[in-house]
Amino acid sequence: MDTRNATVALLKEITSADVLREVNASLDSLEDNDAVDAAVAASEGIARLEAVRFRALAHLNRHRDGASSVVQEVALALSVVDGHAAGLVSTAAALTTRLPRTLGLLDRGQVGGYGAMKVATATAWLSDEDARAVDEVLEDRLPGRNSDQIRKAANHAAMMADRDGAGRRVERHRAGRRLSIRQGETGVASIEVEDGPVEKVAAAYTRIDREARALKTGGEARTLDQLRADVALDLLLGGQGGKGERAEVFLYMDLNTYLGVNDDPAELAGHGHIPASLARHIASGPDTVLRRIVTDPLSGQVLDLGRDRYRPTAGLGEFVRVRDRECRRPGCHRVAQACDLDHSVPWQHGGHTADTELIDLCRRDHRLKDEPGWVYRLASDGTLTITTPTGQSYDSTPPPLHEPRTEEPPF
Numbered sequence: 001m002d003t004r005n006a007t008v009a010l011l012k013e014i015t016s017a018d019v020l021r022e023v024n025a026s027l028d029s030l031e032d033n034d035a036v037d038a039a040v041a042a043s044e045g046i047a048r049l050e051a052v053r054f055r056a057l058a059h060l061n062r063h064r065d066g067a068s069s070v071v072q073e074v075a076l077a078l079s080v081v082d083g084h085a086a087g088l089v090s091t092a093a094a095l096t097t098r099l100p101r102t103l104g105l106l107d108r109g110q111v112g113g114y115g116a117m118k119v120a121t122a123t124a125w126l127s128d129e130d131a132r133a134v135d136e137v138l139e140d141r142l143p144g145r146n147s148d149q150i151r152k153a154a155n156h157a158a159m160m161a162d163r164d165g166a167g168r169r170v171e172r173h174r175a176g177r178r179l180s181i182r183q184g185e186t187g188v189a190s191i192e193v194e195d196g197p198v199e200k201v202a203a204a205y206t207r208i209d210r211e212a213r214a215l216k217t218g219g220e221a222r223t224l225d226q227l228r229a230d231v232a233l234d235l236l237l238g239g240q241g242g243k244g245e246r247a248e249v250f251l252y253m254d255l256n257t258y259l260g261v262n263d264d265p266a267e268l269a270g271h272g273h274i275p276a277s278l279a280r281h282i283a284s285g286p287d288t289v290l291r292r293i294v295t296d297p298l299s300g301q302v303l304d305l306g307r308d309r310y311r312p313t314a315g316l317g318e319f320v321r322v323r324d325r326e327c328r329r330p331g332c333h334r335v336a337q338a339c340d341l342d343h344s345v346p347w348q349h350g351g352h353t354a355d356t357e358l359i360d361l362c363r364r365d366h367r368l369k370d371e372p373g374w375v376y377r378l379a380s381d382g383t384l385t386i387t388t389p390t391g392q393s394y395d396s397t398p399p400p401l402h403e404p405r406t407e408e409p410p411f
Contacts, residue, residue, distance in 0.1 A: 011052065014049075015049070043109070043112065044108075044109025044110075045109065046112065046113075047106050047109045047110070047111060047112045047113065048106065048107060048108075048109050050106055050112065050113035050116070051095075051103060051106035051107050053088075053092075053113075054088070054091060054092040054095050054096070054103070054106070054113070054116070055092070055096060055103075056092075057074060057088055057089055057092035058092040058093055058095070058096040058097075060073075060074075060390075061089055061092060061093055062093075064389070066093075067371065068368075068371075069368050069371045069373075069374065069389070070089055071085045071086045071089055072085070072329070072365070072368050073388045073389065073390065073392075074088060074089055075331055076329075076330060076331060076386075076388065076392070076394050077388075077392060079331070080331075081331060082331070082332065082364075087117055087120075087121075088117075090120060090124070091113075091116060091117045091120040091121075094120040094123070094124070094131070095116060095120065097128070098123065098128050098131040098132055098135065099116075099119060099120060099123065099131065099132075099135045100132075100135065101135045101136060101138070101139040102116055102119050102120075102135055102138065102139075102142070103116070104139075105139065105142055105143065110142070110143040110144075111142050111143065111150070112147075114147050115142065115145070115146075115147050115150040118147055118150045118151040118154055119135075119138065119142070119150060119154045121151075121154075122134075122151060122154035122155045122157075122158050123135070123154065123158050125158070125165060125168070125169045125172065126158055126161060126162055126165065127162070130158075130161040130162050130165075133161055134154070134157045134158050134161050137157050138153060138154060138157055141153050141157075173195050174195065174196075174197055176194075176195050177193065177194065177195045177196045177197070178193075178194050178195065179191065179192070179193055179194070180192050180194055183270070183271045183333065186274055186275060186278075187274050187275065187278050189271060191236075208228050208231050208232050208235070209228060211231045212224055212227035212228040212230075212231045213227075215227050215231070250268070250269035250321075250322065250325060250335070250336070250337075251266060251267070251268050251269075251279060251282055251283060252266055252267040252268075252269070252325070253266035253267075253276075253279045253280075253283060254266070257276045257279065257280070258279075258280060258283055260280070262276070263275075263276040263277070264276060265279075266278075266279030267325070268282075269325040269326060269335045269336065269337075270325075270326060270333055270334070270335035317341050317358075320336075320341055320358045320359070320360060321336035321337060321339070321341075321360060322336070323382070323398055324336050324339075324359060324360040324398050325398060326339075326360070327339050327360055327361055327362040327365055328359045328360055328361060328365075328384050328396045328398075329361065329362075329365040329368075329386065329396065330386070330394050330395075330396045332362055332365055334362040336360045338362065339360040339361055339362045339363075339366075340360070340361055340362070340363055340366045341358050341359075341360060342358070342359055342360075342361045342366050342369065359376075359378060359384055372389070373388070373389025374386070374387070374388060374389065375387040381397075382397055382398060383395055383396070383397045384396040384397070
């Protein structure tokens with residue numbers, strides 16, 4: 001067995017199911033104090049394993065010269081979202097170069113991986129020399145602290161190390177302002193202005209709060225929190241009392257569900273499944289446009305896109321977007337309307353502009369496809385196979401619009 005295989009085999013042995021099964025079987029016999037000690041020991045072990053993971057990711061990043069595609073490969077391999085993968089890769093690079101003492105705390109189980117990421121983020125703007133100085137100062141301050149305490153301690157130490165740079169950091173943070181959406185549980189989502197100028201955020205909240213309180217009359221059943229949320233969304237959609245802009249969203253619902261024959265869940269592109277009752281409520285809205293989509297009864301995949309609707313069809317591109325619903329890279333949930341249509345086989349290499357070769361990819365993953373070592377293959381059944389530079393393969397198939405069925409419809 002070569003060194004590479006031996007390393008992986010040793011890691012699997014350390015965390016083997018047999019060993020953990022024996023540990024789990026003994027937990028029921030522990031007293032309360034012993035149970036706490038067991039939890040602490042497990043957390044220390046997890047921290048040590050996270051140190052191993054950070055070193056492995058740092059090695060991969062160095063070997064690939066810091067290519068941006070490393071983040072996407074890590075996201076696929078570890079089944080994490082891209083933002084978390086980016087944090088893991090950047091933290092791995094910092095721990096193995098600028099923050100060796102924090103990495104040592106991980107090795108000793110005194111700080112967890114999440115806390116280490118807080119240190120890496122707080123010191124990212126410092127020079128290598130200042131980062132190492134902060135790392136040395138924090139070595140004795142971090143053990144026993146939770147992640148919020150670690151964040152505050154690291155931010156304070158970083159600011160003390162470079163007070164002039166702290167001002168530049170504020171400017172960079174404000175320049176990085178962005179709007180993000182986070183899909184929540186069934187039927188809800190969150191929208192957030194991240195790193196907005198504090199004075200504008202405070203003023204916006206004051207306005208929202210003032211209008212919400214003005215609505216809180218004796219007959220208003222909504223709470224202030226609910227009113228603030230409703231006011232904020234109304235302002236975003238309607239501006240200052242003007243006509244609201246309409247946005248297109250894709251809601252996938254079986255005809256039987258729409259008619260109330262069954263209560264199968266529907267799917268809102270970019271969000272996921274929603275209950276039939278909520279889907280029918282959305283579908284019955286005054287501005288709703290219904291489309292007929294023909295699916296293969298055996299697979300549930302889209303075969304044809306109906307042409308009867310209020311607005312003219314965009315043809316092939318619209319068909320592909322309706323079929324795919326989201327970016328086709330596994331783990332990316334950007335809705336198809338915000339994606340690029342791309343050839344699975346590049347046009348210059350013989351690709352064709354047909355539904356059998358077109359896929360939806362968000363702009364970042366579109367660029368990723370063209371990087372060296374990434375191979376995309378689209379099968380006739382719509383399955384996209386992505387092979388990464390390390391030879392790992394991941395399949396992506398648009399989920400069927402309904403479960404395969406063989407029975408005839410009830411009408």
